[in-house]
Amino acid sequence: MPISAAQFDAVVDALRRVLPCDRPADTVLSAWFRDQRRLGATDRHLVAETVFAVLRRRAFLTALTQPNPTPKRLAIASLVKVRGLNLRELEGILTEAEKKWAGELKGTTPELTLAERAELPDWVATQLQDAGLSDDELLALGQSMQNSAPLDLRVNTIKARREDVAVQLARDGIDAQPTPMSPFGLRIKGKPAVNRHPLFTEGAFEVQDEGSQLLGLLLAPRRGEMVVDFCAGAGGKTLMLGAMMASSGRLYAFDVSEKRLANLKPRLARSGLSNVHPQLIQGENDSKIKRLAGKVDRVLVDAPCSGLGTLRRNPDLKFRQSPESVAQLNVTQASILAHAARLLKNGGRLVYATCSILPSENDAIIDAFLAAHPDFVELPANVLLAEQRVELDTGTRLRLNPRDHGCDGFFAAVLERRIPKPVYPQDAELDEPAGNAAEDSPAE
């Protein structure tokens, strides 16, 4: 479809705002859209698609537009080389010189390094290669992150059944197929505005990547249990855990961000759950947490991370993360895990998860934790998923990526606390008390 001069100008202006990558691209773009009242839905879609295409293929497009990778030239190169528009479709937009250059682009293939072909920063490619990824694997992983992500829903099982939601959506022209792995998931064809659908406002489903849903299945919280979602954010996973507990027991949603917890409130209201207790904490050392030590059945640590597994949705993270920012995150991740682990009673289960593909945020954190905590053992994720009838075997630790699993890049390890029996009976009282889950509260 041809693109109009106004649409093209909008793309270039939006790119100018987004490309410095000093703030999240989706935040910058949303703010920019708020000021562009004259743009209709089709224009906005085109602008967003083109901006994100440039971010996803920035190394390739930058090489093509040397020595002058301006927002305008990046936009032209993206439309011609990534989207495949022909020059007729750009008629009336380009100057004669730009038309000539765009014509030459058609037959140009720039020389790229392996990391550039994978569209990954050098330091990320190096970490992955050091962890054993071959050139072909690195390339395939990087390329799978260059597509846009599908739209997945998680059906709220306390309000609806997956089959019924799919049928109702189909009646409204939305194609929703069961996700291949998660028993609660639906994958939507295209990008319809599902958050305006009555089933969404009634709380029958939430938007959630299938990979996220698998983390809940690993934790497998049960009715009546005491559960902590340590890094609950806006509650994507909290709501799933609450539904898995059939709205019974107690589910604490901790986070240090007041704003994110505030975003949980309307979602919680829609969900119909009555077992969720959001708690703002000052950090992993907060006294509210200490009061729960040794009393909790299950803890989810969805740790703050680089987000490098979500490059399909947030391609700007490649330019906003660095070895230094990841090193800082590693310190926080290890500290959160160590503090969260103290909450568990004997036999309790903890899932540590990230949406990162970097070994330093994943295996390195778990290996160091296990070496320092002999009272924890690791449970095999593949066996736990098989128990939940999920056909997926990535070994002892869960490792998801868009190339092999069609969902975002996720990592998870499952730990169980096994406090050794005291050798001398008088030592028994030194153990942390098992506590009565439902009656203990961190805040009161």
Ligand SMILES: C[S@@+](CC[C@H](N)C(=O)[O-])C[C@H]1O[C@@H](n2cnc3c(N)ncnc32)[C@H](O)[C@@H]1O
């Ligand atoms: C990956 S996000 C969580 C996403 C959320 N679980 C969801 O499913 O929507 C990580 C969260 O950790 C929170 N966080 C950062 N430092 C923390 C800390 N010391 N203790 C608890 N939460 C923390 C951040 O505010 C952020 O909301």
